[in-house]
Amino acid sequence: MTVRNMDVFNSMEAWAPKWLAYDWDNVGLQIGSYQTSVNKVMVTLDVLESTVDEAIANNVNLIIAHHPLLFKPLKQLDTDSPKGRVIRKLIAWDISVYAAHTNLDMANGGVNDMLCDRIGIYHRDILSVNYTEKMIKMVVFVPESHADEVREAMSEQGAGHIGDYSHCTFQSAGQGTFKPLEGTDPYIGSQDTLAFVDEVKMETIIPQYKLSSVVDAMMAAHPYEEAAYDLYPVENSGPSYGLGRIGVMDESMSLNELSDRIKKTLNISRVRVTGDLSATVKRIAVLGGSGEKYLHEAKKAGADVYITGDMTLHPAQDAQEMGLSMIDPGHYAEKVMKDDTKAYLDKEFSKDVLNVIVSQANTDPFQIV
Structure with missing residues (x-):
């Protein structure tokens, strides 16, 4: 059996249809052909030069990423620029790139459900219904x-x-x-x-x-x-589909204990927290990526804590003033999509015809010093 890119794309879109994505987003095929045969896929959060080099070293035909490689229109293709070098390598090695971004955020079983599964949040509803x-x-x-x-x-x-x-x-x-x-x-x-x-x-x-x-x-x-x-x-x-999830944990715990659980389950070294660390929490809102503008939805939904990335000063102060605790594990927490996307594709395709691997490259630009 020969698997084409289109077969993998169709499988991904059965899970996370492209029409779920915001109109400002750029999902789907980024580079390559729908008809190209594929036997090895690599799942990554980002398409950087390090991940492309990893794909080349592993003889990968198709990269599936969460964050689009081509987000804004290119006005020129300068192959000496960082993005230009990436595109040149992808074309030279005939590696296709496909992105599932806000559609995978909103999909049932998508990024926000993955985060809830890791943290242990159950009886979930959508935080902000979009469709x-x-x-x-x-x-x-x-x-x-x-x-x-x-x-x-x-x-x-x-x-x-x-x-x-x-x-x-x-x-x-x-x-x-x-x-x-x-x-x-x-x-x-x-x-x-x-x-x-x-x-x-x-x-x-x-x-x-x-x-x-x-x-x-x-x-x-x-x-x-x-x-x-x-x-x-x-x-x-x-x-219904939308961004974020809100639900309850299996047991109440302190905000400090929840912070420790997040660090352990998401395998991250630190989180930023607002609120009383000794306060008891149980009802939790989660939105992977940058979700500070949805903090009012989290408060209206009765959340004790809102977990999201890329929090800035003034929204964090607003949350504190309204009595909503915040935990910011960083945008890179979305890396959970790598293992779960591989698991999904492994169920969709026999390993005899499609080998799916997870990128080991660390694309988080931040270091804790």
């Missing part, structure tokens, strides 16, 4: 002979998913009528003759963003020249 799927009800009329084929085609494209169940439809039998007019080529019946056909009325639910692909799949599987179907907007809401 809730709109749902469409689809009703299609199909001859009994093709009901199974049409149902399968729609389900494969995402129709009929309710919670942990797939292929959810309701079917009722009936009789359809139609008269093929001049110029038609009917699958059943004859021109200018009213046809009576035993049909199935099939109803299912579809996330709006998948509607086009489901309709296309239905039309391809349906035997009729003109398939009859109806689409209805419904009040049902699909899953």
Whole structure:
């Protein structure tokens, strides 16, 4: 079996769809081709020259990064500049780069859930909901002979998913009528003759963003020249996605004990903390990366502590004034995505066809002295 970049990208986007990313973000393919064959992937937080050298040394074909290599448009490609050297090496060694950034932050099981898993935060909700799927009800009329084929085609494209169940439809039998007019080529019946056909009325639910692909799949599987179907907007809401998580720990502890737990579980040497270190805490908000502008959401959600990176002076003072403790483990805490992304891809692809490794390069620019 040959695996292409596109296969890996599709797998990543089944987990963290690109449409979840903010419009200012740049996710997906950064350098390379969708069609290139790949047998070794390296997962990294950042694409720096050190990680590219590591990829070259390990014969890697594809780098999957959290932070995009190409974030702002390039006005020139100076191969003597740091970024230019990186791009030159990637092209010279035919290494593709793919980024999953804010889409992986928002995805269920993404970076913020990874951090919660490490710290031990349960019964989680989204801290700041960014998107809730709109749902469409689809009703299609199909001859009994093709009901199974049409149902399968729609389900494969995402129709009929309710919670942990797939292929959810309701079917009722009936009789359809139609008269093929001049110029038609009917699958059943004859021109200018009213046809009576035993049909199935099939109803299912579809996330709006998948509607086009489901309709296309239905039309391809349906035997009729003109398939009859109806689409209805419904009040049902699909899953919600957003930044950050808020939940509770398995036991209460002091702010100081929580700080120590974070250092141990995230394998970092220090954290910055505001608040009374002896205070008891249990309800915790988490947002990986730079999340200081969401501290009001954390307070409104009833958090005792807000864990996020890149805190600056005045927002930290604001949090202190409103009685919200803060723990800043640094932006580099997002490194948890490396092991969990490898674990995900190892489940998606056999190790016989795709070898996934984790970058060992330290791309954190800060040192504690």
